[in-house]
Each structure stands twice: as C-alpha cells, then as structure tokens.
Amino acid sequence: MxxxxxxxxxxxxxxxxxxxxxxxxxxxxxTVLPPVLAETSVEVRDRNGALMRVFPVENGRIRLALTLDRVDPAYLDMLVTYEDKRFHRHAGVDPIALARAAMQAVLRGKIRSGGSTLTMQVARLLENSGTGRWPGKLRQIRLALALERRLTKAQILELYLNHAPYGGPLEGLRAGTLAWFGKAPTRLTQAEAALMVALPQSPETRRPDRHPKAARAARDRVLARVKAPERDLKAAVPDAMKPIVWLAPHLTDTLRQQDPQAPRHDLTLDATLQRQVADLARRAVAGQPRGVSAAIVVADHRNGEVLASVGSPAYAATGGALGFVDMTRAVRSPGSTLKPFIYGLAFDQGLAHPDTLIDDSPVAFGGYAPQNFDGLYRGELTVREALRMSLNIPPVLLTHELGPARLMASLRQGGAEPRLRGKPGLAVALGGVGLTLNDLVQLYASLAAGGQARPLVWRRGTEAPPGQRMMSRAAAWQVGHILAGIASPAGAATRSGQIAYKTGTSYGHRDAWALGFDGAHVVGVWLGRPDGTPVPGAFGGDLAAPILFETFGRLAAARTPLPVPPPETLILSTAALPKPLQRFRGRGAVFTGDQLAPTVTFPPDGATLRQSGEGIPLKWRSGVLPMTVLVNGAPVLTEVRRRDAIIPGLGPGFSRIRVIDATGRGAEVEVRLD
Known part of the structure; x- marks a missing residue:
C-alpha cells in the first residue's frame, strides 16, 4: 500500500x-520578439571604399552596420570575459549571475549588479527598456530565452555590436570606434577595446569628452579584469568625439534622393581629393564680399568619372552665401566659356582655321551690335589670337555663319542641357543661354576627349551610354592647342602649355568661370552669388583661374600631358592655307563704315578748344598701328603705337588734324583754338 x-x-x-x-x-x-532587423545608417563610400558620409537613422542616431568578421577578435574576447563569461554556455540567462544579483539585493536592500547576460542586454536594447526593476528584468529574461531559441550566438553578438550605445547619437561598435578613435573596429589596442567594453554600461556618464575621470576608471576596471599590462593603464582616453565624416553633402543628397532605398552608395569620387578641393573652395571665398559662393568639379575625361564635386564652401547659410544651394547644378550664364566650341564648329565646317585672319571691328546684325569687353577693337588678326584674347566680335561673326541653332545642337550633342527661352539668337555666343557647372565640365570633357561626348558619372560601376560626336578630332585638338597657349595666372605653379583652359565672366559680373583640362582630367570652377546679384569687379581670370590651377596642382601625381595632334590635322601658316581659309568673309554683316579705318573720337569735328601749354589731346579708335598724325598736311607725330597722343605747338585759329594708319586709311577733324 x-x-x-x-x-x-x-x-x-x-x-x-x-x-x-x-x-x-x-x-x-x-514571446513576441521585437524587430531584430533595425535600420542602419545609409553609407556613402568613395572609389577606394573609404567612408565619405553617413546618413543618420531615426532621431538622428548614427548606427553603422557591422558583422563579426569585421571586429577585432581581442575585443570580442574582452567583451565576453568582462560582461558575460558564460555567454557561450548558457541559454540566455546565467542562473549563477542572477542568484548573485538577487543575494546582493536582499543583503544590501538594493540592486548592486544586474546579473544580465549579453543576450539580456540585447533584449533591453531591442526594446529600449530600462534596467534595475524586477518587472523589466523579468521581461528581459523571457525575451533573452526566446532570442536564444531562435538565433545563434553569433547573431545575438552581432545584435549587441550594432545596438550598444557609445554616447551621444552613437549606436553600435563601429560608430563608437570611428567617433572616439577615428578608425574601424578591425584592429584596436587593449586600452581602446576596454573603453568600448565599458562605455555601453553608462554611455553618458562615462563619455570621455565630458567625464574623462569616470571614463578612465571604467576602462581601467575592464583592463584589470583581463589582467592587461601596466602600459595600457597609462594610455590616455580621447578628449573629444571626432566628427563623423561628411564629404560632398550636395552630391550625396542628390544621389540618395535618386535611390532612397539603397543601403549603400559607392561613388567614383576620391575622398582625399574631395577634402582638398573643398578646402580650396573655402579659401576661394575667404576675403570675398558677403554672399559669394564657389563650386568646383573634377572629372577624368577618359571615362567620365567625377573625382570631386563641391557644391558650395559650406553646407550652411553662413555669410549670406546660401550654402545649401548646390552650385554645380544651378543654371547660370556661361559667359565666354562657350567660345571654344564656336571655333571648333567653325573649324569643322571649313569656315575657319586657327591661322585664318578675321576682322575684329565694329559690326551690327540688325539691332544686335556686340562689343568687346574693353570697348576696343584690334582690326585684323588670326582666329588663334582672337580666341586667346577672348574677343567678342569674331565668335559672333562665326556664330552668324554657323547659325545659333547649330551651336545649341552641338552643346546638346556634347551632353549639356542648355536652357533658353524662345528661339536662339546670336547672343548665345557670348553667354546668352543657361548652363550648369556640370554641363560645362561635361562639354570640356568632350572637347578634351577629341570631340567625343563624355557623359559624367558619379556611381561606381555605372557605364554611361556612348555619347555623340560634337566635333572632329582635329577640330577638338586645334581648339585645345589654342587654349593651352593662354598664359597661366600669376603665381601658378603649372606652366602655360600644360593645361588648356578658358575663363569667362557673365554679364554684370554675376558669374566668374574657369574650365580647363590636361591629358586626363577636366576641372571646372565657378564663383558668384547664388541669388544672382552682381559681384563688382569679379572676373573669371582673376578669381576662378587661380583656383583652377591650384586644383590641377592637387592632381600633379596623376597628371597626363596634352595629346599630340591627330594625323589628319591641317597645320599650316596663314599664307600656306587655301585661299578661302586665309581670310574669313562673313555674309550679311552690316559694318559701320570701313571696319579697319581709324575714327577720331577726340576732339570732335568742329570743336573750339582753349590753348594749353601742354598741347592738344588726340584720341582715336580702330586702324592698324603704327599711326601717323598730320596737322594741316604736315606730319607732327610718326610711328605712334597707341590710340592716343598729345599734339604740341598748335597756334590760334583753325587746324585740320588727320590720323593715318599703317594701311593708309585715315580720318580727320577740324578744330579751332582760341
């Protein structure tokens, strides 16, 4: 029983x-598990894999994805040794640690140690729950047991590495090591690893930049537990949180908007060059009037890959410069930077050759009468000289022959998107059309690539569709050869001939440009005010060109010489050219009188002047130097190589003054002296 x-x-x-x-x-x-696949920060990396920018997740937190194979094994050993030495043997809860914590709570009347395992800490981090209270602890125990049943130890450890807090907005070991040590967690010193073990337990009260004594004490306790050598205890703790890398903000904003779901963006940019060019942009506006901004783009014209892109010197509205505006994409007037393409098209169409003579004299097309920037005229000179001097009359003459629509079509063939209201007119030759800095860099890349359009690309692995040909190889080389003969800015380390470049200034001094290329790279520089207001005295040659050459200086190690001429290039002097190419003869232009004849501008014909012991001033325009001045038929000045003079010794009464140029053309006025 x-x-x-x-x-x-x-x-x-x-x-x-x-x-x-x-x-x-x-x-x-x-047990209902919280989401274990938490959002991580979108990363932007350069052509070599270097981190360029990190986009924060919710509430501005920086949480960088990390896997175990990218963590220093010594750190992992230290973490487990200090935090949860039976991690690999328990099922989520360590009964021994819990019993010890409970006994301490009973004996001392408060919780002295939580007895939490790494799995329980992961449970707390996933739910963002507090510590220390028994209801919360019970929930962590239940969740830890459930996690251990559904995940491997490696997965649980990775969750800890991605969620542990390290002070401020930092979450995850990778964000912590980048901010506190400026490096990834692949190789850490024992002192660094110990601080990373200690920080998550109280990330704000142990922040090294705010509480260095508490941070050092916590780190040293970890080092003591793992019996680290004395030298590690003497290592300093960081005194500041390093800023999370933040390069090319304008471009990275744009690319993320284009592909918002991508967890990572791999770019063609070079992070080192990007930093250097961004610094150049900041220096470019230093000392400039309030509101002046700058933008710089560097690309490899052999494949179209953009190596650096600076949309403004500062990604903020500081100094009135509207730094949030990406000036690489802003539509502006290109000024004289389109002139090389006009000449290239003229070469292609057989209208001109670099050594063709062309007239730089007053001209009018209906109501449009362009003038040179300085108001002077040079008479007959070669196309080569006209381009190097950036004269306005010759390219307008050529555009009239080509047709403005042909120029616009060529710009589109080069990959640009010119903006224009209404039908194109001759003013497009001098900048009367809207283009962006990216447009111009692409156009100059096409010019450098032998006239073959070279679309720009920013993403690694992107193959741009083949572009159209905007001009022949020979025409592109001839233009580049002319531009390479322009004198370098004062003080430039790079000599003339090594870089083909062109500057430009838009109407009203609103935009200062410089575009140039060598055998491998193309660079574009813009300065001005984003709101379009003028910058008095701003010239492309003075402001933008020095920055262009400094940028090429940063590329010195990778510089490539300009190419040799293609075999089909016609290289002849003016006299040896075919007759139709020796002189450019336009059609339909209405010239004001003989375009080469001199014109007396002072004194006016019929003027009455007072006698002066210093003589009578005489000024004229046009005409081929040197000049001869006659008074009443007798020569008084000869071999005058200026466009002004002082006539001595005139007596009272009427005098007839005549100026004669080197070709025999002349002009005269009659004046009366009291």
Whole structure:
C-alpha cells in the first residue's frame, strides 16, 4: 500500500514538473520578439571604399552596420570575459549571475549588479527598456530565452555590436570606434577595446569628452579584469568625439534622393581629393564680399568619372552665401566659356582655321551690335589670337555663319542641357543661354576627349551610354592647342602649355568661370552669388583661374600631358592655307563704315578748344598701328603705337588734324583754338 502511494506521489510530482516545464516552454515560445532587423545608417563610400558620409537613422542616431568578421577578435574576447563569461554556455540567462544579483539585493536592500547576460542586454536594447526593476528584468529574461531559441550566438553578438550605445547619437561598435578613435573596429589596442567594453554600461556618464575621470576608471576596471599590462593603464582616453565624416553633402543628397532605398552608395569620387578641393573652395571665398559662393568639379575625361564635386564652401547659410544651394547644378550664364566650341564648329565646317585672319571691328546684325569687353577693337588678326584674347566680335561673326541653332545642337550633342527661352539668337555666343557647372565640365570633357561626348558619372560601376560626336578630332585638338597657349595666372605653379583652359565672366559680373583640362582630367570652377546679384569687379581670370590651377596642382601625381595632334590635322601658316581659309568673309554683316579705318573720337569735328601749354589731346579708335598724325598736311607725330597722343605747338585759329594708319586709311577733324 505504501509502495503504491509512493509511486502515485512520484507520478503526481513528475506530472506537475512536466506541466510546469510545458508551461514554461509555452511561455518562452509565445514571446513576441521585437524587430531584430533595425535600420542602419545609409553609407556613402568613395572609389577606394573609404567612408565619405553617413546618413543618420531615426532621431538622428548614427548606427553603422557591422558583422563579426569585421571586429577585432581581442575585443570580442574582452567583451565576453568582462560582461558575460558564460555567454557561450548558457541559454540566455546565467542562473549563477542572477542568484548573485538577487543575494546582493536582499543583503544590501538594493540592486548592486544586474546579473544580465549579453543576450539580456540585447533584449533591453531591442526594446529600449530600462534596467534595475524586477518587472523589466523579468521581461528581459523571457525575451533573452526566446532570442536564444531562435538565433545563434553569433547573431545575438552581432545584435549587441550594432545596438550598444557609445554616447551621444552613437549606436553600435563601429560608430563608437570611428567617433572616439577615428578608425574601424578591425584592429584596436587593449586600452581602446576596454573603453568600448565599458562605455555601453553608462554611455553618458562615462563619455570621455565630458567625464574623462569616470571614463578612465571604467576602462581601467575592464583592463584589470583581463589582467592587461601596466602600459595600457597609462594610455590616455580621447578628449573629444571626432566628427563623423561628411564629404560632398550636395552630391550625396542628390544621389540618395535618386535611390532612397539603397543601403549603400559607392561613388567614383576620391575622398582625399574631395577634402582638398573643398578646402580650396573655402579659401576661394575667404576675403570675398558677403554672399559669394564657389563650386568646383573634377572629372577624368577618359571615362567620365567625377573625382570631386563641391557644391558650395559650406553646407550652411553662413555669410549670406546660401550654402545649401548646390552650385554645380544651378543654371547660370556661361559667359565666354562657350567660345571654344564656336571655333571648333567653325573649324569643322571649313569656315575657319586657327591661322585664318578675321576682322575684329565694329559690326551690327540688325539691332544686335556686340562689343568687346574693353570697348576696343584690334582690326585684323588670326582666329588663334582672337580666341586667346577672348574677343567678342569674331565668335559672333562665326556664330552668324554657323547659325545659333547649330551651336545649341552641338552643346546638346556634347551632353549639356542648355536652357533658353524662345528661339536662339546670336547672343548665345557670348553667354546668352543657361548652363550648369556640370554641363560645362561635361562639354570640356568632350572637347578634351577629341570631340567625343563624355557623359559624367558619379556611381561606381555605372557605364554611361556612348555619347555623340560634337566635333572632329582635329577640330577638338586645334581648339585645345589654342587654349593651352593662354598664359597661366600669376603665381601658378603649372606652366602655360600644360593645361588648356578658358575663363569667362557673365554679364554684370554675376558669374566668374574657369574650365580647363590636361591629358586626363577636366576641372571646372565657378564663383558668384547664388541669388544672382552682381559681384563688382569679379572676373573669371582673376578669381576662378587661380583656383583652377591650384586644383590641377592637387592632381600633379596623376597628371597626363596634352595629346599630340591627330594625323589628319591641317597645320599650316596663314599664307600656306587655301585661299578661302586665309581670310574669313562673313555674309550679311552690316559694318559701320570701313571696319579697319581709324575714327577720331577726340576732339570732335568742329570743336573750339582753349590753348594749353601742354598741347592738344588726340584720341582715336580702330586702324592698324603704327599711326601717323598730320596737322594741316604736315606730319607732327610718326610711328605712334597707341590710340592716343598729345599734339604740341598748335597756334590760334583753325587746324585740320588727320590720323593715318599703317594701311593708309585715315580720318580727320577740324578744330579751332582760341
């Protein structure tokens, strides 16, 4: 009887135990897990894999994705040793640690140690729950047991590495090591690893930049636990949080908007060059009037890959410069920077050759009468000289022959998107059209690539569709050869001939440009005010060209010489050219009188002047130097190589003054002296 009762009692006890076990299993199995695939920061990397920018996740937190294979094994050993030495043996809860924590709470009346395992800490981080209170601790225990059933130890450890807090907005070991040590967690010193172990327990009260003593003490406790050598205890703790890398903000904003779901953006940019060019942009506006901004683009014209892109000197509205505006994409007037393409098209169409003579004299097309920037005229000169001097009359003459629509079509063939209201007119030759800095860099890249359009690309692995040909190889080389002969800015380290470049200034001094290329790279520089207001005295040659040459200086190690002429290039002097190419003869232009004849501008014909012991001033325009001045038929000045003079010794009464140029053309006025 007793034996049967004992057997019955044993069955009851086992049944109760089994029921408790089954209930416990259901309790754990029914646990609803929080999301374990938390959002991580979108990363932007350069052509070499270097980090360029990190976009924060919710609430501005920086959480960088990390896997175990990218973590220093010594750190992992230290973490487990200090935080949870039985991590690899328990099922999510360490009974020994919990018992110790409970005993301390009973004996001392408060919780001295939580007894939390790494899995329980992960549970707390996933739910963002507090610590120290028993209801919260019970929830962490349940969640930790459930996590251990559904995830591997490696997965749990990775969750900890991605969620542990390291002060301020930093979440995850990778964000922590970048901010505090400026490096990835692949190789850490023992002192660095110890600080990373200690920080998550109290990330704000142990922040090294705010509480260095608390940070050092916490780190040293970890070092003592792992029996680190004395030298590690003497290592300094960081005194400041390093800024998270933030390069090319305008471009990275644009690319992320284009592909918002991508977790990572791999770019063609070079992070080192990007930093250097951004610094040049900041220096370019230093000392400039309020509101002046700058933008720079560097690309490899052999494949179209952009190596650096600076949209403004500062990504902020500082100094009135509207730094948030990306000036690489802003539509502006290109000024004289389109002139090389006009000449290239003229070469292609057989209208001109670099050594063709062309007239730089007053001209009018209906109501449009362009003038040179300085108001002077040079008479007959070669196309080569006209381009190097950036004269306005010759390219307008050529555009009139080509047709403005042909010029616009060529710009589109080069990959640009010119903006124009209405039908194109001759003013497009001098900048009367809207283009962006990216447009101009692409056009000059096409010119440098032998006239073959070279679309710009910013993403690694992107192959731009083949572009159209905007001009022949020979025409492109001839233009580049002319531009390479323009003198370098004062003080430039790079000599003339090594870089083909052109500057430009838009109407009203609103935009200062410089575009140039060598055998491998093309660079574009813009300065001005984003709101379009003028910058008095701003010239492309003075402001933008020095920055262009400094940028090429940063590329010195990768510089490539300009190419040799293609075999089909016609290289002849003016006299040796075919007759139709020796002189450009336009059609339909209405010239004001003889375009080469001089015109006396002072004194006016019929003027009455007072006698002066210093002589009578005489000024004229046009004409081929040197000049001869006659008074009443007698020469008084010869071999005058200026466009002004002083006539001495005139007596009272009427005098007839005549100026004659080197070709025999002349002009005269009659004046009366009192």
């Amino acid at each position: 007793i034996r049967r009762f004992g057997l019955f009692a044993l069955v009851v006890v086992l049944g109760v135990a089994a029921g408790l076990r089954d209930g416990f299993d259901r309790w754990v199995s029914d």
